[in-house]
Amino acid sequence: MVKVTVCGAAGGIGQPLSLLLKLNPKIDELSLFDVVNVPGVGADLSHICSNSSTSSHLPSSREDKSALAESLKGSDLVIIPAGVPRKPGMTRDDLFNINASIVRDLAQGIAENAPKAFVLIISNPVNSTVPIVAETLKKNGVYNPQRLFGVTTLDIVRANTFISQKYAKETKATDFNINVIGGHSGETIVPLYSIGNSKSYYDKLSEEDKKALINRVQFGGDEVVKAKDGAGSATLSMAYAGYKLAESILKALTSKGEEVVECTFLNLDDSIKGAAEAKKLVKNLDFFSLPVRLGANGIEEVKYDILNNISADEKKLLEVAIEQLSGNIDKGVAFIKK
């Protein structure tokens, strides 16, 4: 029996993400939590004739913790797209003041009610909210770094789409699976077009086009924020991306020999195979997005070797990313430790 809980299920991401999860035959119970509108979303989804049952959980007041507890109890996987999105002119870090405490409180609920769940964090700023969850779980003595995932999949989705648009006659977005490493905001996002089948296409671009392509991946979120003109940020593409990571984690749970690899923003904790090696290559940062091998325990191995194979230009991008990430991570850790 697989139970998946979405916290923030009535939101712009939460609703389409829940719809996709509702269609996954590996999921038996879909549990929806939000502080508004969730009974309606749950009633609507519950009419779909798929494999899973649906439950919705709405707190009766700000003090009511039972709805969250009920939604989380017995969860194998929890996805968090709760919190506020950006408006034009804002950075993801500008969301910290509101989203940090939302994510902390949800993490506390997970520690108390679903301490063994795989936890996927979508709420921004991801570079800080993931350390917040790690510190909260640590404080409660239930932290397992193999089970915590910062969702950076949208950056990979964009990297694949944007290079294919440059070669629309010869390629499709599904031809690519670009590794995007670092973090999830602006220059902390480092797409590695020089590795794998994208290399030959990337190499053919002019220096100016290469820069523009990298910049488009790094600031792809702004494109959507601008187009939505005050009505939020990416929701549909994010729901797809969040679903893709969740689907891979569920697939890896029962995979018989097939290697499942995804990029995720993870805690480079010594207990994870390859994490210590990775950490040395990123100036001792505690969190970083890298490709990881997934398995029954979550993150089984960090594929750090990719860092030894990047181009000179990508090394420069990496330097900038590392510099910026350090402050973002410290801010998240300090929020809980203070």
Ligand code: NAD
């Ligand atoms: P939204 O405002 O449409 O939805 C957020 C939902 O969270 C709302 O339904 C709200 O009621 C709910 N919520 C607020 N506080 C809550 C709490 N304490 N517990 C449970 N639910 C709560 O926003 P959205 O567009 O869905 O974006 C959500 C978050 O995802 C934002 O922080 C956004 O920046 C982030 N995001 C991340 C990525 C990524 O790549 N990681 C991509 C897009 C958006």
Ligand code: LMR
């Ligand atoms: C994205 O990359 O689309 C998200 O992080 C949302 C945002 O604020 O841009």
